[in-house]
Amino acid sequence: MADEADYIIAPDPLGARGGLRLTRSVAGVDHTGAQIETPVVEERPLTIYLNSQEIVTAMTIGDFPQYLALGFLRNQGMLDDASDVTGVDYDEELETVVVRTANQTVFEDKLKKKTRTSGCAVGTVFGDMMEGLEGVTLPQVPVKTSWLYALAHQINTTPSLYLTSGAIHGTVLCQQDRPLVYMEDVGRHNAVDKVAGWMLSEGVSPSDKILYTTGRLTSEMVIKTAMMGIPALVSRSGFTAWGVEIAQQVGLTLIGRMRGQRFVCLAGNDRLVRDADLACVRDEPSKSGRKGAKQ
Amino acid sequence: MADEADYIIAPDPLGARGGLRLTRSVAGVDHTGAQIETPVVEERPLTIYLNSQEIVTAMTIGDFPQYLALGFLRNQGMLDDASDVTGVDYDEELETVVVRTANQTVFEDKLKKKTRTSGCAVGTVFGDMMEGLEGVTLPQVPVKTSWLYALAHQINTTPSLYLTSGAIHGTVLCQQDRPLVYMEDVGRHNAVDKVAGWMLSEGVSPSDKILYTTGRLTSEMVIKTAMMGIPALVSRSGFTAWGVEIAQQVGLTLIGRMRGQRFVCLAGNDRLVRDADLACVRDEPSKSGRKGAKQ
Numbered sequence: 001m002a003d004e005a006d007y008i009i010a011p012d013p014l015g016a017r018g019g020l021r022l023t024r025s026v027a028g029v030d031h032t033g034a035q036i037e038t039p040v041v042e043e044r045p046l047t048i049y050l051n052s053q054e055i056v057t058a059m060t061i062g063d064f065p066q067y068l069a070l071g072f073l074r075n076q077g078m079l080d081d082a083s084d085v086t087g088v089d090y091d092e093e094l095e096t097v098v099v100r101t102a103n104q105t106v107f108e109d110k111l112k113k114k115t116r117t118s119g120c121a122v123g124t125v126f127g128d129m130m131e132g133l134e135g136v137t138l139p140q141v142p143v144k145t146s147w148l149y150a151l152a153h154q155i156n157t158t159p160s161l162y163l164t165s166g167a168i169h170g171t172v173l174c175q176q177d178r179p180l181v182y183m184e185d186v187g188r189h190n191a192v193d194k195v196a197g198w199m200l201s202e203g204v205s206p207s208d209k210i211l212y213t214t215g216r217l218t219s220e221m222v223i224k225t226a227m228m229g230i231p232a233l234v235s236r237s238g239f240t241a242w243g244v245e246i247a248q249q250v251g252l253t254l255i256g257r258m259r260g261q262r263f264v265c266l267a268g269n270d271r272l273v274r275d276a277d278l279a280c281v282r283d284e285p286s287k288s289g290r291k292g293a294k295q
Numbered sequence: 296m297a298d299e300a301d302y303i304i305a306p307d308p309l310g311a312r313g314g315l316r317l318t319r320s321v322a323g324v325d326h327t328g329a330q331i332e333t334p335v336v337e338e339r340p341l342t343i344y345l346n347s348q349e350i351v352t353a354m355t356i357g358d359f360p361q362y363l364a365l366g367f368l369r370n371q372g373m374l375d376d377a378s379d380v381t382g383v384d385y386d387e388e389l390e391t392v393v394v395r396t397a398n399q400t401v402f403e404d405k406l407k408k409k410t411r412t413s414g415c416a417v418g419t420v421f422g423d424m425m426e427g428l429e430g431v432t433l434p435q436v437p438v439k440t441s442w443l444y445a446l447a448h449q450i451n452t453t454p455s456l457y458l459t460s461g462a463i464h465g466t467v468l469c470q471q472d473r474p475l476v477y478m479e480d481v482g483r484h485n486a487v488d489k490v491a492g493w494m495l496s497e498g499v500s501p502s503d504k505i506l507y508t509t510g511r512l513t514s515e516m517v518i519k520t521a522m523m524g525i526p527a528l529v530s531r532s533g534f535t536a537w538g539v540e541i542a543q544q545v546g547l548t549l550i551g552r553m554r555g556q557r558f559v560c561l562a563g564n565d566r567l568v569r570d571a572d573l574a575c576v577r578d579e580p581s582k583s584g585r586k587g588a589k590q
Contacts, residue, residue, distance in 0.1 A: 028560055029567075030558070038466070038559055041534070042536045043514065043535050059513075059537070186535055239321075239336070242354070267323075274322075274326075274328050278327075
């Protein structure tokens with residue numbers, strides 16, 4: 001079992017942190033007709049403002065509204081290091097967060113056109129997304145496979161809403177073989193945005209980090225990771241061709257279908273140092289053709 | 296194995312239909328350092344217009360652009376039976392679809408505010424989503440569990456991109472124990488919208504249908520199913536509390552965590568007829584605590 005003391009922020013499936021109730025017990029009926037009570041994940045609307053401008057309403061489990069707001073705005077390109085964030089005000093009753101900056105920018109033009117990507121990029125113009133990547137250079141740092149196997153093992157045995165309720169995505173910020181910050185939410189992009197918001201808030205460097213996600217490696221996941229300045233993105237799940245192409249263009253190390261001893265690297269293989277002794281890595285049986293076991 | 300002749304529209308992982316290439320072979324490196332070639336799912340941008348108004352750009356696998364456009368607009372409330380669709384023009388080179396109607400409506404106000412739900416509801420005002428459900432009454436039709444087990448078995452053994460590439464969601468329109476139309480896409484909402492577009496195009500009634508999805512039963516999936524007029528929604532995956540609440544409000548039969556013999560019904564149990572002989576239903580071992588096997 002993972003030692004949760006290693007995490008700076010660990011998942012909190014029982015809602016012990018701050019007394020926030022992340023799941024609710026719901027009455028239902030099972031396959032035999034028996035009455036049951038079962039936990040389901042709570043989602044709440046959170047409206048994000050940038051200064052006086054309403055930007056979006058996101059459905060979220062509600063555990064880190066300030067990080068979600070900061071990270072969302074950052075990953076949409078509406079905040080940068082020059083924005084000079086002066087405050088992040090969360091009103092629990094109104095379910096709103098206002099991010100205040102010293103330098104105000106108006107984003108009405110960005111808000112007019114929407115791109116629905118495979119995961120949803122609300123408020124982002126598609127061309128803007130690709131433009132935002134043009135200046136991105138990711139650091140040439142080694143990524144050891146022994147770290148990846150250690151991370152996968154720790155993350156996959158950490159109690160979380162993902163394991164208990166099955167309606168949620170997790171994204172974990174890691175450093176070498178240590179998971180640091182494990183964020184979850186009903187939408188995978190919320191989880192990534194919360195990580196970005198935490199990094200911005202704490203002034204944490206992305207250069208020596210690895211991002212691990214339970215979700216698919218879509219173009220949007222790749223773009224966000226690159227825009228966050230993180231050089232490697234890892235998932236149990238599969239790829240999309242566009243995500244691979246973008247990863248290759250920006251020089252991101254992209255690893256997917258990571259289960260047991262196996263994984264596939266479709267971009268940035270040059271960072272990988274295959275130092276792991278595979279004999280010491282527990283394998284996972286391949287379940288070809290069975291639903292629920294994505295190839 | 297499922298008899299694909301039973302499907303009106305079956306999945307098409309090899310892209311045989313219309314010569315469309317749904318996956319692309321990509322070169323990469325596996326965990327041992329060996330060079331490999333592996334199929335990954337292609338996503339392409341598709342820009343949807345309603346008459347002269349640009350609505351959204353969706354990333355899609357590109358197999359049914361007309362159904363996607365129709366269904367998206369329908370499920371966003373921008374098309375209804377009174378809209379009188381006069382044409383659906385797909386331009387493959389420009390990657391655009393224009394849906395033309397005799398009765399023109401302007402939706403600029405809807406486009407200004409966005410709601411990012413757990414799955415993404417681009418262009419939909421949150422309040423509008425709930426309002427759109429106010430007039431909805433779903434038919435009180437029986438839903439036999441023998442049908443559900445038969446559907447799950449057929450669907451889970453049908454060759455599809457989901458099984459081969461793991462980066463995609465499937466939604467299947469069913470009638471009793473027969474899967475009719477199996478739509479897939481990188482985003483689960485695209486898959487649902489394509490089903491809606493097909494139904495609109497073919498004039499198919501929703502009253503006696505069941506919707507089966509590989510994705511989570513989020514609030515948005517529930518809302519779309521209800522707006523399509525389909526009385527039952529089934530998934531292998533988990534629930535969210537909001538999705539359950541909406542299902543209870545509109546009287547939708549909501550079944551999740553359906554694996555092997557087991558399932559949980561958290562709304563609309565009154566439609567269920569537990570006629571299945573469970574001894575004849577193959578069970579699936581529970582894999583508590585292991586990642587990849589959501590509870």
